[in-house]
Amino acid sequence: MNCEDLRMYLSAYLDDELDVAESLRLEKHLTECSGCRELEAAQLDLRSVLRDPDLRFQPSADFANRVASAVRQQAKQEARKESIGFDWFRGLALFGPSWRWVPAAAVLVVLIAAGTFLILHNTRSSHEQLVASAVLTGHIRSLQAGHLVDVPSSDRHTVKPWFQGKLDFAPPVPDLSELGWHLIGGRLDYLDGRPVAAVVYQRRMHDINVFMWPHTGVTDGNIQAEEAQGYRILHWNGADMTYWVVSDLNRDELMQFARALRGR
Amino acid sequence: MPGGNKIAKDGVSFNGRRPVTTQERLIRFEQQISPHLRSAYNLARWLTGSHEDAEDVVQEAFLRAFSAFDNLRNDDGKAWLLAIVRNTSLTLIRRNRTAPTIVGQEQHVEDPSEPSPNPEEMLLISRHREDVRRALEQLPAEFREAIVLRELEGLAYKEIAATAGVPVGTVMSRLSRGREWLRRILSNPREGVQQKRSSAG
Numbered sequence: 375m376n377c378e379d380l381r382m383y384l385s386a387y388l389d390d391e392l393d394v395a396e397s398l399r400l401e402k403h404l405t406e407c408s409g410c411r412e413l414e415a416a417q418l419d420l421r422s423v424l425r426d427p428d429l430r431f432q433p434s435a436d437f438a439n440r441v442a443s444a445v446r447q448q449a450k451q452e453a454r455k456e457s458i459g460f461d462w463f464r465g466l467a468l469f470g471p472s473w474r475w476v477p478a479a480a481v482l483v484v485l486i487a488a489g490t491f492l493i494l495h496n497t498r499s500s501h502e503q504l505v506a507s508a509v510l511t512g513h514i515r516s517l518q519a520g521h522l523v524d525v526p527s528s529d530r531h532t533v534k535p536w537f538q539g540k541l542d543f544a545p546p547v548p549d550l551s552e553l554g555w556h557l558i559g560g561r562l563d564y565l566d567g568r569p570v571a572a573v574v575y576q577r578r579m580h581d582i583n584v585f586m587w588p589h590t591g592v593t594d595g596n597i598q599a600e601e602a603q604g605y606r607i608l609h610w611n612g613a614d615m616t617y618w619v620v621s622d623l624n625r626d627e628l629m630q631f632a633r634a635l636r637g638r
Numbered sequence: 639m640p641g642g643n644k645i646a647k648d649g650v651s652f653n654g655r656r657p658v659t660t661q662e663r664l665i666r667f668e669q670q671i672s673p674h675l676r677s678a679y680n681l682a683r684w685l686t687g688s689h690e691d692a693e694d695v696v697q698e699a700f701l702r703a704f705s706a707f708d709n710l711r712n713d714d715g716k717a718w719l720l721a722i723v724r725n726t727s728l729t730l731i732r733r734n735r736t737a738p739t740i741v742g743q744e745q746h747v748e749d750p751s752e753p754s755p756n757p758e759e760m761l762l763i764s765r766h767r768e769d770v771r772r773a774l775e776q777l778p779a780e781f782r783e784a785i786v787l788r789e790l791e792g793l794a795y796k797e798i799a800a801t802a803g804v805p806v807g808t809v810m811s812r813l814s815r816g817r818e819w820l821r822r823i824l825s826n827p828r829e830g831v832q833q834k835r836s837s838a839g
Contacts, residue, residue: 385814391795420821424789431683438675441700453660487661579792604673625713
């Protein structure tokens with residue numbers, strides 16, 4: 375790789391988006407060329423400047439509500455056009471010119487539909503559903519409270535022993551850094567009525583919580599995926615450990631992560 | 639692929655089946671799309687350069703997204719929504735050519751196609767938030783968009799490609815050039831300010 379190639383690829387390299395072969399060639403060039411190391415330092419500097427969260431524009435406080443009610447308004451109009459099953463929507467309008475009823479009715483319809491949807495959905499496996507929502511809550515709490523890890527370390531030989539004596543099992547803490555999954559640390563959490571291990575990995579700005587605890591049921595290596603509130607939750611049962619992975623990372627990458635973790 | 643089937647069977651994601659009622663669609667929309675409102679606003683704000691325009695764009699984009707929600711075939715609701723926000727922004731910009739941060743300023747900045755690896759200059763960039771903001775605003779829209787999606791929204795190249803409707807290779811080169819460009823402006827931010835003043839007066 376020469377300096378010109380490096381200029382082209384450096385950005386992708388620092389973004390973890392370059393394949394392994396190119397990355398190695400680029401790293402080799404960096405060790406040999408001080409000019410390009412300066413370039414790298416400058417790019418890293420720029421990145422640290424751009425990491426300022428206040429650069430992100432925030433909408434006004436009531437904006438989410440305004441948009442939500444505009445969408446619901448549109449849903450209501452579409453529902454009215456859908457004559458099947460929602461004729462009583464029109465019937466309600468006959469109560470008089472009082473359109474105040476319509477939003478109330480729309481809310482009612484949404485609530486009933488939401489309830490039905492959730493009940494139907496939960497019959498699948500209410501227990502797993504409960505654990506899934508606890509996993510999601512655990513993830514969000516860990517991000518909000520600024521309490522992501524109890525033992526911050528990128529070294530698995532620090533994180534793994536830390537759990538000793540705090541848990542009645544030894545959670546696996548594989549080193550996946552070569553694949554671009556950076557270990558951030560570990561934390562104790564409480565899920566499904568028992569203390570569990572939470573191991574945190576990171577890719578770019580996305581935190582990934584891996585919850586693990588022993589499991590005695592059937593081994594089912596198939597990864598189940600679901601999505602809620604913009605987060606993705608993956609779950610599988612390993613040989614003697616059950617795994618729950620949660621993050622706001624996109625689905626493809628999170629699946630890659632789960633497969634890497636499962637493969638160990 | 640057995641894993642793939644499992645996802646389709648168990649996920650809250652669609653099984654390739656269409657949602658039956660508008661109400662059901664609304665619930666799914668609010669689960670899958672609404673959480674990305676802040677990202678949508680941030681992108682629209684950076685593209686249009688104005689708070690009011692950004693709010694208009696996002697609201698319109700959400701209504702469009704809701705109408706087209708059945709067309710969303712994969713789970714990546716964020717990139718899908720941001721693509722709609724982007725297109726809505728571009729429509730508004732075209733309609734309203736006065737948006738000063740999109741056109742007019744980019745001509746003042748020279749594309750640093752020729753590298754000048756002067757290390758001293760390289761290490762001195764402004765860290766003032768307002769300088770950074772202004773520098774980003776000066777970038778041509780396609781570079782600014784790529785940088786905002788990457789640095790501020792944390793999207794993967796693949797997701798940026800899906801949002802902007804370009805190949806991943808293009809994303810890579812826009813980010814590379816955009817960052818170099820940005821660094822140039824930031825190593826001499828006052829110049830940008832003066833240009834802004836003189837073009838305003």
